[in-house]
Amino acid sequence: MDIDDYQREARRTDILPPDDFTLPLLGLAGEIGNLAAEVKKRERDALGYRGFREEVREELGDLLWYAAALARRCDVDLGQVLADNLHKTEERYVRPPAPPPHVLFDDGLDPAEQLPRQIDITFVESLETDRGAEPVPVVRIYRGEKAVGDPLDDNSDDNDDYRYHDALHLGHMALLGWSPTMRGLLEVKRRSSPDTNRVQDGGRAAVIEEGLAAYVFSVASEHSFFATGDRVPADVIKACRKMTSHLEVAQRSSADWEYAILGGYAMFRALRQHRGGTVRADLGARTLTFTPPSPQPQPAPTLILKPGKVIVFEGLDKAGKSTQRDLLESVVDRNSTSFVHMPSGVADFTRRLYRLLETRPPVGPLARQLAHLSCHSESIDELIDATRRGTLVLDRWWWSTWAYGWYATGGNLGLSETTFRSLIDDVWSDLEADVVFLFLTAHVSDDNNAAGVREGYEALAAAAPDQVVVVPPMSVPDTHAFITEELRRRGLVESGES
Numbered sequence: 001m002d003i004d005d006y007q008r009e010a011r012r013t014d015i016l017p018p019d020d021f022t023l024p025l026l027g028l029a030g031e032i033g034n035l036a037a038e039v040k041k042r043e044r045d046a047l048g049y050r051g052f053r054e055e056v057r058e059e060l061g062d063l064l065w066y067a068a069a070l071a072r073r074c075d076v077d078l079g080q081v082l083a084d085n086l087h088k089t090e091e092r093y094v095r096p097p098a099p100p101p102h103v104l105f106d107d108g109l110d111p112a113e114q115l116p117r118q119i120d121i122t123f124v125e126s127l128e129t130d131r132g133a134e135p136v137p138v139v140r141i142y143r144g145e146k147a148v149g150d151p152l153d154d155n156s157d158d159n160d161d162y163r164y165h166d167a168l169h170l171g172h173m174a175l176l177g178w179s180p181t182m183r184g185l186l187e188v189k190r191r192s193s194p195d196t197n198r199v200q201d202g203g204r205a206a207v208i209e210e211g212l213a214a215y216v217f218s219v220a221s222e223h224s225f226f227a228t229g230d231r232v233p234a235d236v237i238k239a240c241r242k243m244t245s246h247l248e249v250a251q252r253s254s255a256d257w258e259y260a261i262l263g264g265y266a267m268f269r270a271l272r273q274h275r276g277g278t279v280r281a282d283l284g285a286r287t288l289t290f291t292p293p294s295p296q297p298q299p300a301p302t303l304i305l306k307p308g309k310v311i312v313f314e315g316l317d318k319a320g321k322s323t324q325r326d327l328l329e330s331v332v333d334r335n336s337t338s339f340v341h342m343p344s345g346v347a348d349f350t351r352r353l354y355r356l357l358e359t360r361p362p363v364g365p366l367a368r369q370l371a372h373l374s375c376h377s378e379s380i381d382e383l384i385d386a387t388r389r390g391t392l393v394l395d396r397w398w399w400s401t402w403a404y405g406w407y408a409t410g411g412n413l414g415l416s417e418t419t420f421r422s423l424i425d426d427v428w429s430d431l432e433a434d435v436v437f438l439f440l441t442a443h444v445s446d447d448n449n450a451a452g453v454r455e456g457y458e459a460l461a462a463a464a465p466d467q468v469v470v471v472p473p474m475s476v477p478d479t480h481a482f483i484t485e486e487l488r489r490r491g492l493v494e495s496g497e498s
Contacts, residue, residue: 002079003078003079003082004077004078004079006064006068006078007068007071007072007077007078007079010065010068010069010072011072013065014068014069014072016069018073019073020073021070021073021074024066024067024069024070024073025066025070027062027065027066027069028063028066028067028070031059031060031062031063031066032063034055034059034062035056035059035060035063038052038055038056038059088254091253091254091255092231092234092254092255092258095255095258095259098286098287099175099255099256099259099286100286101284101286102177102252102256102286104177104283105177105178105200105248105249106177106188106190109190109192110192112188113188113189113190113191113192114188115173115177115179115182115183115186115188115283116186116188116281116283117282117283117284118280118281118282118283118284119143119186119280119281120143120144120278120279120280121141121142121143121148121166121170121278121279121280121281122141122142122143122276122277122278122279123139123140123141123164123166123167123271123276123277123278123279124139124140124141124142124276124293125137125138125139125163125275125276126138126140128151128153129322129323129326131153132358134341134344134351134354136153137153137154137159137163138151138152138153138163139151139152139153139163139164139166139276140152141166143186148185148186149166149185152165152166157352157355157359160221161268161271161272162217164268164271164272165213165214165217165268166181166182167264167265167267167268167271167279168213168216168217168261168264168265168268169181169182169209169213169264170182170264170267170279170281170288171260171261171263171264171265171267171288172209172260172264173281173283174260174263174281174282174283174286174287174288175256175259175260175263175264175286175288176249176252176256176257176260177252177283178247178248178249178252179209180200180201180202180205180206180208180209181206181209181210183201184201184206189201199247200247200248205247208243208244208247211243212239212240212243212244215236215239216232216236216240216261219233219236220261220265225265225268225269225272226261226262226265226266227265227269230262231258232257232258232261232262234254236261237254237257237258237261238254240257240261241254241257259286263287263288264288266288266290267279267288267290270290270292271290274292274293275293276293277290277291277292277293278290278291278293301331301332301333301334302331303328303331303332303333303484303487303493304332304333304336304493304494305332305333305336305337305390305391305393305487305492305493305494306391306491306492306493306494307336307387307389307390307391308387308388308390308391309387309391309392309434309492310387310391310392310393310394310431310432310433310434311328311391311392311393311394311433311434311435311437311487311492312393312394312396312397312399312433312435312436312437313325313393313394313395313396313437313439314396314397314399314400314436314437314438314439314457315437315438315439315440315457315471316439316440316441316442316446316449316453316454316457317442317446317448317449318442318443318444318445318446318449319439319440319441319442319443320439320443320471320476320479321395321396321437321439322341322395323476324437324439324471324476324479324480324483325339325393325395327476327480328393328480328483328484329393331484332391335390336389336390336391337390337391337392337393338386338389338390338391338392338393339393339395340379340383340386340392340393340394340395341394341395341396342375342376342379342394342395342396342397342400343357343372343375343376343379343396344375345375345376345378345379345382346379346382346383347378347379347382349378350375350378350379353371353374353375354375357371357372364414365405365409365412365413366413366414366415368405369401369404369405369413369420370423372400372401372405373401373423373424373427376398376401376427376428377427380427380428380430380431383431384430384431387431394433397428397431397433398424398427398428399436399457399460401424402421402424402456402460403452403453403454403456403457403460404448404450404453404456405420406420406421406456407452407453407455407456407459408450408451408452408453408456409452410452433467434467434490434492435467435468435469435486435487435490435492436461436464436467436468436469437469437471437483437486438457438461438468438469438470438471439471440454440457440458440470440471441471441472441473469486471483
């Protein structure tokens, strides 16, 4: 029987109120429940239950009757519903392994207004020290030697590698033939057509693409970035198509979107694994290929520190400690030297807590200092282990807690000096510094350098004169030379190093 004929004939037996949607919906739910009950009976008595097939036929018939009743109230033809459903499922589940060729939206235009038919984009990751409280990983992309766009970090408290998300735009470009974002970055907007430039290549289209990338990323992060399957959730593809329904990419199918998302995430995963590399987008072949970065020869260390030693950089904020730590890190053997910033420490917990303290600190000074000490306590065993493996270099240690926690607050923590100092000693008593480079001259003003902080550092230095080197104000290169020479003078450098 033709489904449309069935829908018409079923009208004669539809005695439900014509404007009532609830009863047909409840009927559908009930029939599905009845089907589930039949399956339960067969599972329970697979050999003995004989009525399964007949009961299923009846329940499916009733289910179709309620479906026809609901479709009638929604002014929908079941025949068209079934045809649309077949088309959708064929697109989703019978798509070819590789995408077939298609016409590109900018075919026939001047090459200066075309997305490049083949392009290599190289992703390079580095650390930048001026973006946050601790070094922030940043990705730059290049076309040959030319930088493309601005450097990106994750813009998140979580290190989720979103800085590599331009790989997703390359997926859109290569497999959909569409990416307002890449068109803007590559400076190939279709300016010869003002309307195309305004609508298809304009700000709204680019914002929509960025929004889609962020939305799909939030889903992908819960699905191992699509590493374990070849399907994208149907609601994700539906959302992508709906949000772009007024743009030229609306001509692309659900299968095209799935190709693009899966291809982009294959590149994203490779870039994450190798911390960079080159993605080739081929719009004619509709492919993306990845080349890992060439291994970079590591320069031989010019300074080899003695194992088991602890070197500390301490002092006021904005006084140059982190800069000098980074310079020291660039000349020593990283395999035998551990560099740690405190209180962000070495664990995910301590890094998260430190970011929270920097962005949304507690009101009470004692709560802040106890949070710092909890980071210290969580990291101390790993710091001690680092001295057994080699040399430990600390950017801050417990002196900061004492100077900023006790002296900067005038001792108004709500507990005694002896109690506060004993808390610190309980954590740090098993780790002693061989030298503390103390920076007491801030290059720029900083609200953290409250009255009393310098006094606290000076008191600590006076109590350990043989341990402390006060770093005089000098240029960055001269300060680096001063520190390396002091390390040699104190016997903290291996003899025979270059």
